[in-house]
Amino acid sequence: MNKHMQDSYLKRIERVLAYLSDHLDEDLDLDKLADVACFSRCHFHRIYHGLMNETVMQSVRRLRMHRAAGDLIRTSSEITAIAKRAGYGSVEAFSRAFKSSYGAAPASYRSIRQDIPVVSIPTMELKKMFDVEIKSIDPMKLACVDHHGDYMQVGKAFEKAGIWAAKNGLLNQTAKSIGIYYDDPASVETEKLRSAAGFVVDKDYSDEEYGISTRSVGGGRHAVLIHKGPYAELGKAYQWFFGAWLSESGEETAEAPCFECYLNDPKTTVPSDLVTEIYMPLK
Structure with a gap:
């Protein structure tokens, strides 16, 4: 195993995750993210998907939902505003997506004040497959x-x-x-x-x-x-x-x-x- 290269790839992906976290309210461009990671623009999305076991847009949705869960518990913001900040045009669409991820509709989640799930980086399965x-x-x-x-x-x-x-x-x-x-x-x-x-x-x-x-x-x-x-x-x-x-x-x-x-x-x-x-x- 080339440990140095593996660490390098993970650090570059980490830069992307940090950038995503800091720019969740923006329209996120794949070419810009490839530049942040210093990966080939042509293949960045495949590398990211391969290492993270999810696409960039899935990461964005996951991070936005994580933030929304925090907003529901820690603030008194209207659910309409939280939905819009999470990138949804309606409370209904946001509620369906949130319930799919967190097991409860936003209002119920807020009322029972569930713990916020920990966001973790998926580990790579490095065994020889092909x-x-x-x-x-x-x-x-x-x-x-x-x-x-x-x-x-x-x-x-x-x-x-x-x-x-x-x-x-x-x-x-x-x-x-x-x-x-x-x-x-x-x-x-x-x-x-x-x-x-x-x-x-x-x-x-x-x-x-x-x-x-x-x-x-x-x-x-x-x-x-x-x-x-x-x-x-x-x-x-x-x-x-x-x-x-x-x-x-x-x-x-x-x-x-x-x-x-x-x-x-x-x-x-x-x-x-x-x-x-x-x-x-x-x-």
Whole structure:
């Protein structure tokens, strides 16, 4: 274990937590928080989520609720004002969220003067969960279709790219299927998620009918995680990869998106046998 690097990551996350606590009444920008932590803006949200076991916005909601609980017990402020300070537009929405977290509606909580829960930093589970290897790879050209929205629906883009590849005689046993994922689904609204699906090619392609464009992916050092199982379970691999593994490794992420390479065909492989390589770009 690289204890020095792990401590460094935790201290940088601690700076973010301190900043959040001091600026809870403000609109909190992920890029600003990445700068506070001196992490890559491209990957800050994944690192934070991996280390904290919650997203930045979940932390903000948790901290605001913690503060609201203190306001309910220690002040005589109107619940309407407390709800607004916690970021809610109505008492009803605040009451539902508060009861979900604290087990009682705000008025009841205030009347029975419950103790304020202790806010603690989740510990990391550092055990080895996946095989990871660091590789230097050459850049690859990818003929791809862009996808916007839920990553679980990216199959639509793969189908479109596959039809185009078959049409152009590119879909064979050696064809390498790649997915690029630009955003952390735990930190970005579903409808704003950006990804691309396609195949490795040896020259540039463009086809407006199919929405095909060519871009470069990879190049340089990458940490490669091997995941076996359903695509729906890849999220836990990302969380461990960007949390426990990265902080232990002594590595820093580069300003490039992660991508996945699919080693077998989901149409002919049972989900439990699907093998996916997740590539994390490194400096």
